[in-house]
Amino acid sequence: MARKIVHVVGTGTIGEPLIGLLSDYREPLGIDEVTFHKNTPLTSDRSKVRDLMRRGARLAVNEDAVDGFKSIGMDPDFSTEEAIDRASVVIDCTPKGIGHKNKAEYYERFKENTTGFVAQGSEYGFGKMYARGINDDVLETGNDQFIQVVSCNTHNMACLIQTLALQDLPAENLVEGRFVVMRRANDISQDTSFLPSPQVGKHTDEKYGTHHGRDCAELFATKNIDLNIYSSTLKLNSQYMHIVHFNLHVKEATTLQRVIDRLDANDRISLTEKSTANSIFSFGRDHGHYGRILNQAVVPVQTLQVRNEHEIIGFAFTSQDGNSLLSSISITDWFLYPHSFEEKIQCLQHLFFSEV
Numbered sequence: 001m002a003r004k005i006v007h008v009v010g011t012g013t014i015g016e017p018l019i020g021l022l023s024d025y026r027e028p029l030g031i032d033e034v035t036f037h038k039n040t041p042l043t044s045d046r047s048k049v050r051d052l053m054r055r056g057a058r059l060a061v062n063e064d065a066v067d068g069f070k071s072i073g074m075d076p077d078f079s080t081e082e083a084i085d086r087a088s089v090v091i092d093c094t095p096k097g098i099g100h101k102n103k104a105e106y107y108e109r110f111k112e113n114t115t116g117f118v119a120q121g122s123e124y125g126f127g128k129m130y131a132r133g134i135n136d137d138v139l140e141t142g143n144d145q146f147i148q149v150v151s152c153n154t155h156n157m158a159c160l161i162q163t164l165a166l167q168d169l170p171a172e173n174l175v176e177g178r179f180v181v182m183r184r185a186n187d188i189s190q191d192t193s194f195l196p197s198p199q200v201g202k203h204t205d206e207k208y209g210t211h212h213g214r215d216c217a218e219l220f221a222t223k224n225i226d227l228n229i230y231s232s233t234l235k236l237n238s239q240y241m242h243i244v245h246f247n248l249h250v251k252e253a254t255t256l257q258r259v260i261d262r263l264d265a266n267d268r269i270s271l272t273e274k275s276t277a278n279s280i281f282s283f284g285r286d287h288g289h290y291g292r293i294l295n296q297a298v299v300p301v302q303t304l305q306v307r308n309e310h311e312i313i314g315f316a317f318t319s320q321d322g323n324s325l326l327s328s329i330s331i332t333d334w335f336l337y338p339h340s341f342e343e344k345i346q347c348l349q350h351l352f353f354s355e356v
Contacts, residue, residue, distance in 0.1 A: 003032040004336050007060070007087035009102065011038055013187045014120055014321050015093030016048060017290055018328055021348075023055040024289070028347035029333055035060055035083045041068035049074055084110050089335045091118040091328055092126075099123035103146070111145065116335035118328060121151030121215070129219045132327040133268050133296070134158050138222045139331075141338045147331050153181050154215040155323035156244050156316055159296040161216070161227070163266050164259060164312050165250050173251045175310075177229035180245040181212050184277075187320075188239045201233035209233075240277035242318035244297075253309040263299055264354070268326075270295040270319075272356040273302065280317050283356045293319035294326045294351045 008019045015036070022034045034057045038049055041061070050073075053059055060083035061069050061076040069076055084090055084106050092099040092107075099119040103126060107117045119126040127146025130139070131154070150158070157179055165174040185195040201210060208214040213231030220227050236243075263269050270293065274280050284293040298317040305313045326348065333341035 002088065004030060005033045005035065005087045006031050006089045006091065006332055007083050008034070008036040008091045008093060010093035010095075010098075011036060011045065011048065011052070012093060012095070013189055014324055014328070016052070016189075017292055017321070018091065018093060018325055019052050019057050020055060020290055021325060021329060022332075023052065023057045025347055026056065028344065029329065030337055030344055031332075033058065035078060035087065037061065037080060037083060038069075039065075041065055041072055041074065043072050046072055046074060081106065085113065087114060089116045089118065089332045090114060091332065092123070093120055096122035099126055107146075114145075116145055116147060116331070118147045118149060118331055120149055120324060120328075121154060123148055124211070124215070129215065129222060130327060130331055131155050131158050131219055131296075132323075132330040134162055134219060135222045136330075136334070139334060139338075149324055149327045149331065150215050150219055151212065152318050152321050152324050153183070153212050153242050153244060154219065155327065156242070156297045156318045157181075157212060157216045157229075157231070157246070158219055159266070159268055159323075160244070160246050160316060161220070161229070161248065163262050163269060165248050166225070167262065169252060171225045174227060174229075175249040175251055177227065177249070178247040179213065179229065179231040181210065181231055181233040182243040182245070183233060183235045184238050184240055184242055185235050186239060194239070195235055195237045197237055199235045201235070203232065238277060240281040241320060243277065244316045244318060246312070246314060246316065248312040250310055250312065254306055254312065255309070256304060256306045259304055259306060259312055260301060267349075267352045267354070268296045268323075270298045270353045270356045272298055272300050272317075274356060275300050275302065277317060280356055281320075283353075284320065284322070287353070288322065289351050291320070292322040292325060292351075293353060293356065294322040294348060295319050295353060295356075296323040296326075298356050
């Protein structure tokens with residue numbers, strides 16, 4: 001039986017915690033080995049690379065960078081192509097545009113002996129869109145080899161739509177959805193691109209507003225569901241968490257208590273009485289896996305309201321990149337164990353918080 005090897009490309013905001021999660025839960029997830037690719041030998045990154053290696057992950061680098069890594073105390077086990085060639089699943093966590101470049105340069109060449117390739121939300125068009133719990137039922141074993149895990153805010157929006165408007169109801173129940181995505185300026189791990197004040201974004205898509213609305217609509221399109229949704233965006237001068245304001249107009253009359261009950265019953269959604277990003281972020285720092293909350297949305301109960309029985313309004317915090325991490329692990333185990341991946345990822349169940 002072939003070994004189950006997962007290779008992660010990139011050690012940034014998503015790559016680093018993903019490598020750690022896969023390494024820490026390797027056995028219950030049914031993974032034999034975790035490898036990861038680092039592009040540039042930097043002494044400032046040496047501490048995190050060494051810690052990932054200490055936790056069992058094995059380093060791969062470009063052949064022309066081997067000496068550079070060794071010179072600063074990091075010994076790679078594989079070259080870039082060796083690591084991809086021996087991997088069962090490759091997860092690309094590189095900055096926008098690099099995933100497509102890697103697909104053309106490497107992944108297409110190793111399709112025959114690699115079960116699946118995964119890219120993150122910025123790589124639009126890389127493969128079939130995916131979000132854990134939203135469209136697992138449309139994954140096709142043997143056909144879906146390239147997967148794009150949607151962005152963290154798209155996860156949040158999709159989970160709210162499914163839970164409040166579509167669950168056990170026809171697709172026509174969602175008459176209209178409007179979202180305002182309030183994004184953090186940058187991640188606490190990043191030193192650049194911080195803003196001095198809030199900055200409004202452009203509506204670049206005539207039908208959906210921003211890529212969040214478009215991606216959410218195309219995610220549901222994989223289930224042959226056509227959504228009438230529109231999104232706007234702005235950046236806030238904060239490093240904590242994204243926040244989504246939602247307004248869902250539904251056909252079937254509902255009540256505030258029914259809305260709360262639906263949210264509470266979904267283990268991918270956490271309810272909270274906290275109202276600030278810093279207090280929720282702090283909970284993740286204290287109780288999550290290396291600071292990450294894996295729920296797809298954290299909803300402050302006090303912000304929820306039902307207007308005229310058909311309009312559901314509220315706010316939902318996006319749990320950093322935790323939801324993207326969960327979907328990346330879920331699709332990885334789907335590639336490895338298509339008939340039992342649901343059972344295997346339950347080893348992470350304790351990291352889905354019913355309450356924050």
